[in-house]
Amino acid sequence: MGRVLKTFSEATLEAMEEEMNRDPSVFVYGEDIVKQGGMWGQFKGLHDKFGDRVRDTPISETALVGAGVGAALAGGRPIIDLHYADFIGITMDEVLNQMAKAHYMFGGQGTVPLVLRAPDGVFPHGAAQHSQSLETWFVSIPGIKVVVPSTPENGKGLLKAAIRSNNPVIxxxxxxxxxxxxxxxxxxxxxxxxxxxxxHEGKDLTIVSYGYFLGEVLKTVEQAEKEYGITIEVIDLRSINPIDEETIIDSVKKTGKLIIAHEAIKTGGVGSEVSAIVSEKAFNYIKKPIIRVGAKFSPVPFSPQLEKGVTTNGGEVLLAIKKLLVE
Known part of the structure; x- marks a missing residue:
């Protein structure tokens, strides 16, 4: 079979349709997913096909995620949409103390097959409360998996795998x-x-990234390879909890140089964890200091110009490449 051009919204919608047809215990709850079809059309038409298995809920993320945890423990396979990941702080007791720990605290007698869809990252001119990349918070929470798709195809593939997982996935x-x-x-x-x-395979440098920013990295890599006559290996993490240490270390052993680049704030970001892993397990292979690229330590401003000053971009990745390979 071939491949078809789709948007990320279409690909993830298709993933839910396929899994709901395959398994009647899969259902979807969220805010405005019936009335509006989701903020970006990622639930459009799903209610028409599956009826009450797709429901709008009151604007209460605490109740929404709490209901999902209870349903999962009772045998359902809920997909819960948070509308914006920025609102996940309201749900932290349900996520941190219930969803992530139930399987462990009940000695494996119960499972929580719940998927929490959390749209994150900078929403142009969305300002401080609607433009956050909060995925780093969940790297240090045992009991959950955290995935960050970068393309329509791995968005579909990761969502289908998450729905089938017997453990919670954000x-x-x-x-x-x-x-x-x-x-x-x-x-x-x-x-x-x-x-x-x-x-993207290469031998002179490794860049680790994930999510939407991976696309910015790949465009920058294409430019750098032409300009400097080098080859750069690019790794898409896809999962940040757990992190695939083996793939990263194998690449660093080959190239000897490492950049980690992501849209999230640099301070305490996923880049910090990847850097620590490589420093502990592949230190003797590192020829130059590891460079992390990420957003400034600031809320995201509403002003378009100030927003550009806080967020990161391909230009910063290019400067990091130049520092490691040219200077």
Whole structure:
């Protein structure tokens, strides 16, 4: 079978339709997913096909996630949409103390097969409360998996794998990604929840990234390879909890140089954890200091010009490449 061009919204909608047809215990709850079809059309038409298995809820993220945890413990497979990941702080007791710990605290007698869809990242001119990348918070929470898709195809594959998982998965999907188009296989796509992917091979430098920002990295890499006559290996993490250490270390052993780049704030970000892993397990292979690229330590401003000053971009990745390979 071939591959078809789809937006990220279309690909993830298709993933839910396929899994709901396959398993009647899968259902979807969220805010305005029936009335509006989701903020980016990612639930459009789902209620028409599945009726009450797709429901709008009151604007209470605490109740929404709490109901999802209870339903999952009772045998359902809920997909819960947070509307914006920025609102996940309201749900932290349900996520941190219930969803992530129930399987452990009941000695494995219960499972929580829940998917939490959490649109995150900068929403242009969305300002401080609607433009956050909060995925780093969940790297240090045992009991949950955290995935961050970068393309329509791995968005579909990761979502299908998450729905089938017997453990809770937070699915952080960048707000700018929903309209992005990419080729998606017509055959079934199931992407592992714990495996990174080398999306561009090279020998002079390794760049680790994830999510929407991976696209910015790949465009920058193309420019740098032409300009400097080098080859750069690019790794798409796909999962940030757990992190695929083996793929990263194997690449660093080959190239000897490492950049970690993401849209989230640099301070305490996923880049910090990847850097620590490589420093502990591949230190003797590192030829130059590791460089992290990320947003400034600031809320995201509403002003377009100030927003540009706080967020990161491909230009910063290019400067990091130049520092490691040219200077």
């Amino acid at each position: 699915f952080f999907e960048n707000k700018k990604l929903f309209g992005v188009k990419g080729l998606v296989s017509e055959s079934e796509v199931i992407t592992p929840l714990d495996k990174a992917e080398v999306v």
